[in-house]
Amino acid sequence: MRRKHNKKFFKLVFIIGIIVSFIMVLGGCGSTTSKTSAVQSNKKEAPKKITVFAAASLTESYNEIAKDLKKDKNIEVSYNFAGSQQLVTAIDQGANADVFASADTKNMDKIKTDGKVDKSKIFANNQLIIAKYKGSSISITSLKDLAKDGVKLVVGDKSVPCGSYFYKALDAALKDNTIDQDTYNKILKNIKSNELNVKDIVSKVTLGEADAGVVYKTDVVKSNKDKLQVVKDSEFSKLKIEYPVAVINSSSNKNAAQEFIDYITTGKGKDILKKYGFIVK
Template sequence: MTRSVLRTLQVTGAATAALLVLSACSSDDSSSDDSSSAGSGSSSDKLSGTVTVFAAASLKESFEKLGKQFEREHPGTKVTFSFGGSDSLAAGITGGAPADVFAAASPKTMKIVTDAGDAASGTPATFVRNELEIATLPGNPDKIGSLKDLTGSGLKVVLCDKEVPCGSAAQKALDASGLKLTPVSYEQDVKAALTKVELKEADAAVVYKTDVKAAGDKVEGVAFPESADAINDYPITLLKDARNTATAKAFIALVRSAEGQKVLTGAGFLKP
């Protein structure tokens, strides 16, 4: 009884393996990029190995969710992330850090990588956009209602450093509205800026809408109309020195798929 079950299993196992080999061959023949990366046909293309994704700090929550989903859909794969300021990530990539995929928070930081010739051919695709918002203390005790409110009185405001996308976006919004704001600190990335408000060390920070959302009730978001002047495009690209091209491509496809977009817009990102 058990022996026959085992035998059937062995046979089906062998058959599946054979099928996999066949399908792998056939997909090799007609290897167009898009067909191999559709999220649904997960069992037919055999993906494996580790993908290393360098992503902007603001993508942390949504990408971690997508990474888990990817690993579930493609058993045997592993997605590892390095989140940080897009500039330091770009500097890392041009400096030779081993990464397969780069998702930046601005075209400018992506350009550092493409200019250095470290991206795979083709222009990086914009996969989401992000809008700024003011993060205040819970309950907004300082009654901050606009970008202008941040410039007055003895408020402690933190901004991202101008070299980081969230900082240059904030500067753009301030310039567009003719406001001059002196923060108490220029933080090295958006999460560091948000943390200062979460810890109540600062009264407000200009961060992304997605970060406010991710922080839950630890901060309160205040939208401001000037943010429309400073919407950031987020480009994603495969890197030239990727060691795991097929799996990396599949991950990018997941990010850009309807499924991926649902996770990202759920986190507060805007559609590209």
């Protein structure tokens, strides 16, 4: 009798063991599925990568825009900052670029003619100013003062947008009798170097190698404003300084490139450009 009860007992234990094992297997499967789902949900999508060729005067604002784009759009931007004319040469020679942002329409028109871009859009305007070294003992309050004896002046080369704008303003000032021929000649004589990049002008003035340089308003920033004084002139205010941007035809990332342009023309990028002194509509 006892033997019969023992058999029943062991049979019951065996059945219970099978049931428990089955429940554990089911639980384990559910746990694995949950873990897999969690890993998949936490896995970040690979960033979209683009290369932007941009005028040197856009350095500070575009670097901040890149940080926001990474957070907001998952777009990773690599920049090549230089004089617009240098960037055009590189693009014409086949450099890998997705977007071109120029400090003038002249250079953008050139690569349109070369078939490198189809259309462009104006995304900002700027102003030309005289950046005077605060450590200089020479008083400079207008364009005319650049003709004073002993002034060391640094400007952009005529091939560079900021230089082209300067020489255009200087010629206009002579034509409308704002300055006379003697003043015009003295200003030219005081030019110590013609730089190929607006940031090189800023650097020379900041280091005290020049009394003044003609740059954009946006080039006087937090990191150098303790060394530079902004001097405005009515002749400079007559200039139309426009910044166009375009997607390069050879880009393999056209969608992300267009997202970049949309961001600086309709999104948060506009506010960042404004923060750095650009004029945006």
